[in-house]
Amino acid sequence: MSSIALVGNPNTGKTSLFNTLTSSYEYVGNWAGVTVEKKVGSLKNGAGKLIDLPGIYSLHPLSRDEGVAAQYLIEESPEALINIVDASQLERNLLLTLQLLEYGKPTLLGLNMIDVAKARGIHVNAEILQAHLGITVLPLVARTGKGTGQVLSILEKSSAIPPVTFKLFYGEVVEEAISSIIKELQHTPGLPTLRWVALQLLEQNPVILQFLKTRVDTSRLLTICAACQSELQIKKLALTLPQWIRSTRMDYIRSLCDAALDTTAQKPHNLTERLDSLLTHRFLGLPLFIVFMYALFKTTFDWVGGPLSDLVDGLISGPISDGTVSMLQYLGASNFTHALIVDGIIGGVGGVLVFVPQIFILFLIISFLEDSGYMARVCLLMDSTMERMGLNGKAFIPFIIGFGCNVPAIMAARSIEQPKDRMLTTLLMPLMSCSARLPVYLLFAAVFFPERQATAVLSMYVMGIVFALILCKVFSKYLFKNESSIFIIELPPYRLPQIKTLSRSTWEKGKGFLRKAGTIILAGSVIIWLMSYAGPGGFDVAMDNSFLAKFGGMIAPLLEPLGFGTWQAGSTLVPGFLAKEVVVSTMNIIYHAPDSAGLESQISQVFTPLSSISFMAFILLYIPCLATVGVIKKETASWKWTFFSMGYSVVLAYSVSLIIFQGGKLLGWS
Template sequence: MSSIALLGNPNTGKTSLFNTLTSSYEYVGNWAGVTVEKKIGSLKNGAGKLIDLPGIYSLHPLSRDEGVATQYLIEESPEALINIVDASQLERNLLLTLQLLEYGKPTVLGLNMIDVAKARGIAVNHEVLQSRLGITVLPLIARTGKGSGQVLSVLEKASTIPQVTFRLDYGELTEGAIASIVTELKSIPGLPNLRWVALQLMEQNPVVLELLKKRMDISRLMVICDGCQNALQSSKQALTLPQWIRSVRMDYIRSLCAAAMDTTLLKPHNLTERLDSILTHRFLGLPLFIFFMYAMFKTTFDWVGGPLSDLVDGLISGPISTGASSLLQTVGASDFTHALIVDGIIGGVGGVIVFVPQIFILFLMISFLEDSGYMARVCLLMDSTMERMGLNGKAFIPFIIGFGCNVPAIMAARSIEQPKDRMLTTLLMPLMSCSARLPVYLLFAAVFFPAQQATAVLAMYVLGVVFALILCKLFSKHLFKNESSVFIIELPPYRMPQLKTLGRSTWEKGKGFLRKAGTIILAGSVIIWLMSYAGPSGLNVEMDNSFLAKFGGLIAPLLHPLGFGTWQAGSTLVPGFLAKEVVVSTMNIIYHAPDAAGLEGQISQVFTPLSSVSFMAFILLYIPCLATVGVIRKETASWKWTFFSMGYSLVLAYLVSLVIFQGGSLLGLS
């Protein structure tokens, strides 16, 4: 089965086209860095495999995810390439196109976003591009699927896609060096197009250099490159060899765009520029972002999400719970089985499911902001603040993703160019409030801050970001000294997200929560219930004499200075390491709550407003869940950094909760 590689600049619509051509769904966002590793899917027509590679500006990788694309082209041998370019940013996108044409594989050029180009007054003649480049050029609107049928038809027989005949003349000096390098490379088996390898070597592509070092002594090749470099600089060209190669390509691109593009109707100020003048304003931009976040939380937790959660709670505590009890009595189930199913499974899992509507609404609104193009602007707004703290604005993208789940957010940090920024983002990511912590915030906010639920929950999210920035400054100064940071981000055009895309994106974010409800939370609820049902004296014991109470009692003294030194609170924290959602399900089991209102009543008797804030802060900051710990180990490839992330977060959680409770007590707060 043939393999076809899909390549292009960030945010050109590659992943949207991939989803259309393969009937699969990968995360789609209107910002750069969505794809951080290669994705593989089967084409709808069964013609082969389609490989979606990370967005890259050139084959010279700047970041870890860009290296995935270059590594693939060197080590694999795709039968054909699909290069997606943005018709509204053609000149910039064509630099990668020329490098891919030099790779020598049959290539199809997807001219995407022709609707955006047209709206800007740009007309692109795809036939001119096709004639000058010698490859098939297909106009597309990937996000709506327009033109995808033509792409499938062309790919149906990938072997019939014409071979690339494109070749640039880099001048006598450079061409002589290329020929010499190609001669040296002929003895090395398994290399792709030798002229392409020679050019990448002369451009000092680190991935190509590393590959050649493993297979041969490259000292002779470097002598040839140095000779060409010296000859260029002794001539009239005051450019380095990589600069000269790039300048030749750019000259050709400018002439090609002049022939293929008509910009006579180009609009001087399009909608994106007018919106950016307000939303990215030096003084107005950040307050507007805070306002949008507040409105989003208000909608999620007060105006829409709250009533929906009440309906779900009534369904679980009413028909589902009573129906299950009646059925168990009818079939003659034992008291143990009855208690396990009604109190353990329905009570534990149901206590978390109640919050599903609010979680999905939050994901829907975050997806809207992402796909509209606004979130990329937020990264720009945050750059100056984050730079002062030791990071750049691009790290804010994983932070935003972390509001859904820390695991994909840490993986998204691969798109950050500098190793220092990547490591810092990975270590700080657990401080972002993921959806697993949200049920805890919602429960306590409903009990102690009913009139300001949105504000209380937003405060937890802001608190996580604030501590991430403070620790970023500390870690950057003491752990990663003398390492610079560079900020490069693509600002996509604003656009109205499609309902289908929003629905898919929301479902992909939210289904992980539902999956946990059916696996980890279910298993945790059963284990917690069994520990509460049994004790040293046997089964069906009083809760205070259960194994769960004994276990929680060991931790309780340590938590007393924080304001929640009860065995009940202690019993929720350790299983919370498996998944933070288990915290609420554990409380539901411990307090035998028949519904959300019953649990809230029990919580109001055990906690105070001050101790509830202390508890929420502890849940926000203490050890990340097991899945997050696993991905930190994978991404850092270091147990030292993994244990460091677990250790600092636990110490930070304890200190912050201690300050909140003891400081509040000194001020007379309760």
């Protein structure tokens, strides 16, 4: 089966096209760096496999995700390439196109976002591009599927994509060096087009150099590169060898754009520029973002989400619970089976499912902000603040993704260019309030802050961001002292998200929560219920004499100074390491709550407003869940940093909760 690689600049619509051509769904967002690892799917027509590579500006990698693309091209050999370019940013996109043409594989150029270009008054002549580059050029609108049928028909036979004949002349000095390198490599097996390898070596591509070191003695190759650089200096050209190659390409691209682009109707100020004048304003931009976030939380927890959650709660505690009880009685089920299903499974899992509407509404609004292009602007707004703390604004996008789940957020940190920024983002990501923590906040906010639920929940999100920035400053100063940081981000055009895209994005974010409800939370609820049902004295014991009570009692003394030193609270924290959602399901089982109202009543008798804040802060900050710990180990490739992230979070959680509770008591709060 043939393999076809999908390559292009970040945020040019590659993943949208991938989803359309393969009938699969990968995460799509309106910012650069959404795809951080290669995705593989089968084409609809069965013609082969399509590989979606991370977005890259050139084959010279600046970040780990760009390295994935360069490494794929040198280590594997796709039969053809589909290069996606943004028609509204053609000059910038064509730099990668030339590098791909030099790769030598049959190439199809997808001229995407022609609708955006047209709206800006830019007309691209595809025929002229095709004539100059010698490859097939297809106009596309990947978001709507326009033109994708033609792509599929061409891909039915990879031989339908004509071979590449493009060759750019780089001057006599560079061409002599290319010829010399080709002679050195001509008997080396396993290499793609030798001219492409030579050019990448002359450009000092670290991925290519590392690959060649495993196959040939590179000393002779490096000598040729150095001699070429010396020749350029002799000719008094104030450019390094990589700069000369790039300059040659850019000169060709500008002449090509002059021939293929008609910008006579281009508008001086488009909608994106007018919106940016307000939303990225030096003084108004950040306050507007805070207003948007507050409105997001009010909608999620008060205006829309709250009433929907009440309906789900009534459904679970009413018809579902009552119907299950009646069915068990009809079947003559034992007391053990009855208690397991009603108290363990429905009580545990149902107590978490109550919050599903609010979680999906939160994801829907965040997906809207992402696909509109606004989130990239927030990174720009946050850059000055984050730079003072030791990070750059690009790290804010993984932080926002972390509100959904910390695992993909840590993986998204691959798009950050600097190793220091990437490591800091990975270590601090667990401080972002993922959706798993949300049920805990909602439960306690409903009990102790019923009139200010949105504010109470928002304060937890803000607390996580604040401590992340503070620790970022500390870690930058003491752990990464001499490492610099750069900030490069592309601001995509604003666009109105499509309903189909929004619904799929929301579902992909939310289904992970539902999957946990059917796996980890279900298993955890059964285990917790069994521990509450059995004890040293046998089965069906009083809750206070159960194994769960004994286990929680060992932890309770440590939690006493924090305001929640009961065995019930202690029993929720350890299973919470598996998944934070298990905290609420454990409480439902411990307190035998028939519905959320019953649980809230029990909680109000055990906690106080002050101790509830302390408990929520502890849940926010203490040890990451098991899946997050696993991905930290994978991304850092270090047990040292993994244990460090687990250790500092426990110390931070205990310290903050201690200060909140003891400080509140000194101030006379209750």
